[in-house]
Amino acid sequence: MKTIHINKLLAIIEVKGKALFSKNFIIMPIFSLGMTYIMKLAYGSISKEIDMTGYYLSMGVLMNVCMTGVYCVAACLAEEKEKNTLRTLMTSSVNGLEFFLGSLIPVVLLMVIVNVLCVFIAGFSMTITEWLCYVAITTISSIIGAVTGMIFGIFAKNQMSAGTMTTPVLILFMLIPMFSHLNEIIETISNYLFTGVIMNFINHVTTKVTLTNPLELGVLFLEFILTVILFLVLYKKNGFEAN
Amino acid sequence: MKKECISLQHISKEFNGNLVLKDVNAVLHQGEILGFLGPSGAGKTTTIKILTGQLKPTDGQAYVLGINCQDIDETIYEQIGIVTDVSGVYERMSVYDNLKYFAKILNVPLDNIDILLKRVGLYEHKKKLASQLSKGQIQRLILIRAILHTPKVLFLDEPTSGLDPTTALEIHKLLKELKTEGMAIFLTTHNMEEATKLCDHVALLNEGVIVEYGTPQDICLRYNKEKKYKILKNDKKEVLLIHTEENIKVLNQWLMDDEIISIHSCEPTLESVFLEVTGRELQ
Ligand SMILES: Nc1ncnc2c1ncn2[C@@H]1O[C@H](COP(=O)(O)OP(=O)(O)O)[C@@H](O)[C@H]1O
Ligand SMILES: [Mg+2]
Numbered sequence: 001m002k003t004i005h006i007n008k009l010l011a012i013i014e015v016k017g018k019a020l021f022s023k024n025f026i027i028m029p030i031f032s033l034g035m036t037y038i039m040k041l042a043y044g045s046i047s048k049e050i051d052m053t054g055y056y057l058s059m060g061v062l063m064n065v066c067m068t069g070v071y072c073v074a075a076c077l078a079e080e081k082e083k084n085t086l087r088t089l090m091t092s093s094v095n096g097l098e099f100f101l102g103s104l105i106p107v108v109l110l111m112v113i114v115n116v117l118c119v120f121i122a123g124f125s126m127t128i129t130e131w132l133c134y135v136a137i138t139t140i141s142s143i144i145g146a147v148t149g150m151i152f153g154i155f156a157k158n159q160m161s162a163g164t165m166t167t168p169v170l171i172l173f174m175l176i177p178m179f180s181h182l183n184e185i186i187e188t189i190s191n192y193l194f195t196g197v198i199m200n201f202i203n204h205v206t207t208k209v210t211l212t213n214p215l216e217l218g219v220l221f222l223e224f225i226l227t228v229i230l231f232l233v234l235y236k237k238n239g240f241e242a243n
Numbered sequence: 244m245k246k247e248c249i250s251l252q253h254i255s256k257e258f259n260g261n262l263v264l265k266d267v268n269a270v271l272h273q274g275e276i277l278g279f280l281g282p283s284g285a286g287k288t289t290t291i292k293i294l295t296g297q298l299k300p301t302d303g304q305a306y307v308l309g310i311n312c313q314d315i316d317e318t319i320y321e322q323i324g325i326v327t328d329v330s331g332v333y334e335r336m337s338v339y340d341n342l343k344y345f346a347k348i349l350n351v352p353l354d355n356i357d358i359l360l361k362r363v364g365l366y367e368h369k370k371k372l373a374s375q376l377s378k379g380q381i382q383r384l385i386l387i388r389a390i391l392h393t394p395k396v397l398f399l400d401e402p403t404s405g406l407d408p409t410t411a412l413e414i415h416k417l418l419k420e421l422k423t424e425g426m427a428i429f430l431t432t433h434n435m436e437e438a439t440k441l442c443d444h445v446a447l448l449n450e451g452v453i454v455e456y457g458t459p460q461d462i463c464l465r466y467n468k469e470k471k472y473k474i475l476k477n478d479k480k481e482v483l484l485i486h487t488e489e490n491i492k493v494l495n496q497w498l499m500d501d502e503i504i505s506i507h508s509c510e511p512t513l514e515s516v517f518l519e520v521t522g523r524e525l526q
Pocket of ligand 2 (some may be wrong): 284287288289387
């Protein structure tokens, strides 16, 4: 097990956090917030009877988890390789664990904030218990998204390739839950996706049937463990740079 | 006896069947500069990568500060500094913020930054974004980042390659000062003047083999088999005299007759030695 030096970790968090606010990356969380708002404007005027707030929220959160999580993290790591700064950090006494945590902490924090803001923008109402579950589920999903981004980042040589590589996966992660009501196969697949779990949870809160079920929690937990293990295996083999 | 900072013992490196370093031996002591001089592709960068733990040698042992390079972990980087052609900077961050980042990582007082910035003449540019710097300014930024923590050993991979002469001279001046302060410096170059001027010891590297090793002066003298003098006479004629009994008499006569403006002895340079040993040009 590697040791974590707090001074190094904090320095990385600070720089990585600021990097997230550069125009390449900040558009993703802004886009997620904007999407929630646009959905509300668009649908809010059409259907006054049905409660669609859960739908607006799902859109924003799924986008945030996928775009900010997977894309931004992958592109951010790819950029460090493209500009040779990753190598410089690693030969300036930063270890892999410090870099990993320093990269993930700020982006996950940002995602958590955006996930919460989306609730208010959508105008979705929840009880305290529902809020707690919501924050827990979206935070774990955000971590899954970010670690998935890291995995792609290992293979992406530059920001361009990070974009190309993550796009199909992003579409899968976002669209499958969004269209799960269309047919049963899609619905089944969606149930086994962490993004589907978020969608289902928001539906549960809306319909007030149940909060979560063991399958959903199991999926979330399993996917969390799997992505982390996959990352570790790939990292052990390649470091952050696969040839 | 000065402390041994780097030691290469019978180092070989193979890339998919290609031997790019063959039985390389060298030592670098504290307060000295060791230069690896060789043309592109000679194996200079590979040597630095082995010494800094970024590549494993196929054969032999390499030591930095007494630690076997195969066993080093990231803590070694608190004691060594590295400047290579792939040392990156954060383009969206200012010069100062780039340095502050690494100062924090390396636990160095932030006051060091301004001192070093002034030392290399970058202080006026500290607020500039790194993306707006010239090549020479970036090279100086990378250099001071590598010495922020006053490392015991500094690795420089072609530090002045492609820079204008003024910047190169400034960097040379700084390196000499660092050496006087006790830093051990390992540098690679294909510039023989740089090697001659800066290095205490030079290894001439050709296709992974050290073909000559020693002080620049010793190496040149070893090849000084035929002494020559370049003479400028009063009538502005330049004459090349080979050291023979006959010619010395002539020279004596010219001197007595006060016919000479200047005399230069023509020792071989590292460049001509390299050409003689390998049949190749350095550049
Ligand atoms: N990762 C690598 N894989 C295969 N060959 C390599 C690799 N790195 C360097 N080489 C080869 O090793 C030789 C020495 O390279 P290098 O050390 O970069 O030379 P120099 O720095 O002196 O120009 C070259 O022929 C180069 O093509
Ligand atoms: Mg090189």
